[in-house]
Amino acid sequence: MSVTQILANIAAMVIVLFARLVTAVRAVWDGVEPIRSKRVYFANHTSNGDFILIWTVLPSNMRHETRPVAAADYWLASKLRIFIGREVFNAVLIDRNPETREKDPVGQMASALDEGSSLILFPEGTRNTGDQALLPFKSGMYHLATQRPDVDIVPVWIENLNRVMPKGEFFPIPLICTVRFGEPMRLKDGEGKDDFLSRSRTALLALKDDGELV
Amino acid sequence: MNAPIEFSFLIGGVFCVLIFASGVAFILKRRLGSGNANPVIDNLIARINAWWAMATLLTIAMLFGRAGAVTLFALLSFAAMREFLTLTAKSRADHYVLATAFFFVLPFQYYLVWIDWYGLYSIFIPVYAFLFLPIIAAFRGETENFLTRVSETQWGLMICVFAASHVPALLSLQIPGFEGKSILLIAFLVVVVQGSDVLQYVFGKLFGRHKIAPKLSPSKTWEGFIGGVVSASLLGACLFWMTPFAFWQAFLVSFVIAIMGFFGGLVMSAIKRDKGVKDWGHLIAGHGGFIDRLDSVVFSAPIFFHIVRYFWSTV
Structure with a gap:
C-alpha cells in the first residue's frame, strides 16, 4: 500500500x-x-457534506466501491481538494461547462459503472439553498439510465444537513441527520426524458414526507 | 482511581440485578419459542442489553473520579442537546447562537463545575446565556419566530446542560464525615432515579390499568407510578449506608428524586408530542435517544443537589 493510500484511508476514517x-x-x-x-x-443536494453523509452510512465494503459524481472545477481547485476528491472519495469528476469539456459526463459515469462501481449523483446539479424542497433535475441521470438500463437507481433523501452547515458558514453545528434510502427504480420501456425525471423527482420527494425522527 | 468500598458493593449489586434481568428475559424468550417474535420481549431484551452498556460506562467513568464524572456528563449533555436542538425552532440566522451554545456555553459550564465555582455555574446559563444568546441572535436581524427560537434554544441549554451538570456538581459538596466519598452521591442519585424508571416500567407492565396522562404518555399508569415511586423510595432507603443520610432521610430524599424523575418524563413526553416524535433519538437501542434515558435524571438532579447542599453540606 502506498503512502498516499494509507493517508487516504486515515482521512476517510477521520x-x-x-x-x-x-x-x-x-x-x-x-x-x-x-x-x-x-x-x-x-440525492437532494443542500450542503457540501451531502455525499459524506451517504458515504458514512454505507457499510464499509460498499463504501469503497461507491463513487460520487462531482464537479471538477470544485474538486481540482486546491491540493487538499484534489487529495480528498481523488484519493479519499475516488470521485468521478465531471466538467460542468459544456463548452470547455473534453469528456462526455454521461460516458464517464457509464464507464465507472462498467468498472464495477456504484455512483452517487445529485441530479439538481447544484446546491439548493432556497426554500424549495428540490430543484428541477438535470437530464444527465436520464441519459445514464438509457445507456445502462440494467442498473438500479435508488433515491436517497438527506434530512437536516442544510441546518448543520448552511451555505456560507465555516463550521458545523451538531444536529441529528437522517439518510433515507427508497425503493430502486429503472427506466421503463419507452419512457421519455420528462416522464422519467419527474417520476424520479417524485420518488425522492416521497422520502421526505416521512423523514422525521420516529 | 480510588473509589470508596461502598461503590464496589453497589456496582456488585447493580450487576447482580442485570444478570437476573437478562436471565428472566432469556427464559421469557425461550418460553415463547423460536419463530414467535414478540415485540415487547424483543424491546425488553434490547433495553436490558443497553443497561449493561450504560452501567459499564458509568462504572468506568466513576472509577476515574471527578474527571470521569465531569467528562461523561459533558458528553451526555452534548448528545442530549444535539437531540433537543434537532427538534427546536431555528433559522439560518441562528447558526452563531447554536454554535455558541454547543462550543462555548456547554464546555464552559462543565469547566465551572470542574473548578468548583458554585457562584458562577449556578447562574451562568440562567443569567448570562439567557441574556447574551438573544443578543447574538438579534445581531443577525432575523425577526421571524424570534421569541420562539431564543426560548427553545434556552430551554435546551437549561435541560440538557444546566440541569445535567448538577450531577457532577454533587462532587463539590463538602459533607462532614463524608469526605472523599461524594462520588457515592452520584451513584445514589443515578441508581434511585433509573431504578424508579425501571420499577415504574415493571409495575406498569404487570399491573398497569389506569392511565395517568393518556394524552402525554400512553404507557404511564397510576399503578406503575405508585408502585415504582414507592419501591424506588424503599430501594433508596435501603442504600442509606452509602450516603450521609439516615434510613428515613434516604427514604424521603429518594421519594423526591423518584417523583421529580416521573415529572421529568412527563414534561419531556409533552415536548415530544408537541414536536410530533415518539423518541428523542435512536442511539440507545430499545430506549430511543439520550434524552429518553436522561429526562428523569435532569429533573431530579438540581433538586437533589440543593436538598443535600442545604441540609448536609457545609459549603
Whole structure:
C-alpha cells in the first residue's frame, strides 16, 4: 500500500468519525437493502457534506466501491481538494461547462459503472439553498439510465444537513441527520426524458414526507 | 482511581440485578419459542442489553473520579442537546447562537463545575446565556419566530446542560464525615432515579390499568407510578449506608428524586408530542435517544443537589 493510500484511508476514517460525531447520522433502508449491488444513488443536494453523509452510512465494503459524481472545477481547485476528491472519495469528476469539456459526463459515469462501481449523483446539479424542497433535475441521470438500463437507481433523501452547515458558514453545528434510502427504480420501456425525471423527482420527494425522527 | 468500598458493593449489586434481568428475559424468550417474535420481549431484551452498556460506562467513568464524572456528563449533555436542538425552532440566522451554545456555553459550564465555582455555574446559563444568546441572535436581524427560537434554544441549554451538570456538581459538596466519598452521591442519585424508571416500567407492565396522562404518555399508569415511586423510595432507603443520610432521610430524599424523575418524563413526553416524535433519538437501542434515558435524571438532579447542599453540606 502506498503512502498516499494509507493517508487516504486515515482521512476517510477521520471524515466518517467527524460526520458521526456532528450528525449522529442514521440510515433508514426503506424499500432497499444495504447489500453490495451496482447502483446509482441519487440525492437532494443542500450542503457540501451531502455525499459524506451517504458515504458514512454505507457499510464499509460498499463504501469503497461507491463513487460520487462531482464537479471538477470544485474538486481540482486546491491540493487538499484534489487529495480528498481523488484519493479519499475516488470521485468521478465531471466538467460542468459544456463548452470547455473534453469528456462526455454521461460516458464517464457509464464507464465507472462498467468498472464495477456504484455512483452517487445529485441530479439538481447544484446546491439548493432556497426554500424549495428540490430543484428541477438535470437530464444527465436520464441519459445514464438509457445507456445502462440494467442498473438500479435508488433515491436517497438527506434530512437536516442544510441546518448543520448552511451555505456560507465555516463550521458545523451538531444536529441529528437522517439518510433515507427508497425503493430502486429503472427506466421503463419507452419512457421519455420528462416522464422519467419527474417520476424520479417524485420518488425522492416521497422520502421526505416521512423523514422525521420516529 | 480510588473509589470508596461502598461503590464496589453497589456496582456488585447493580450487576447482580442485570444478570437476573437478562436471565428472566432469556427464559421469557425461550418460553415463547423460536419463530414467535414478540415485540415487547424483543424491546425488553434490547433495553436490558443497553443497561449493561450504560452501567459499564458509568462504572468506568466513576472509577476515574471527578474527571470521569465531569467528562461523561459533558458528553451526555452534548448528545442530549444535539437531540433537543434537532427538534427546536431555528433559522439560518441562528447558526452563531447554536454554535455558541454547543462550543462555548456547554464546555464552559462543565469547566465551572470542574473548578468548583458554585457562584458562577449556578447562574451562568440562567443569567448570562439567557441574556447574551438573544443578543447574538438579534445581531443577525432575523425577526421571524424570534421569541420562539431564543426560548427553545434556552430551554435546551437549561435541560440538557444546566440541569445535567448538577450531577457532577454533587462532587463539590463538602459533607462532614463524608469526605472523599461524594462520588457515592452520584451513584445514589443515578441508581434511585433509573431504578424508579425501571420499577415504574415493571409495575406498569404487570399491573398497569389506569392511565395517568393518556394524552402525554400512553404507557404511564397510576399503578406503575405508585408502585415504582414507592419501591424506588424503599430501594433508596435501603442504600442509606452509602450516603450521609439516615434510613428515613434516604427514604424521603429518594421519594423526591423518584417523583421529580416521573415529572421529568412527563414534561419531556409533552415536548415530544408537541414536536410530533415518539423518541428523542435512536442511539440507545430499545430506549430511543439520550434524552429518553436522561429526562428523569435532569429533573431530579438540581433538586437533589440543593436538598443535600442545604441540609448536609457545609459549603
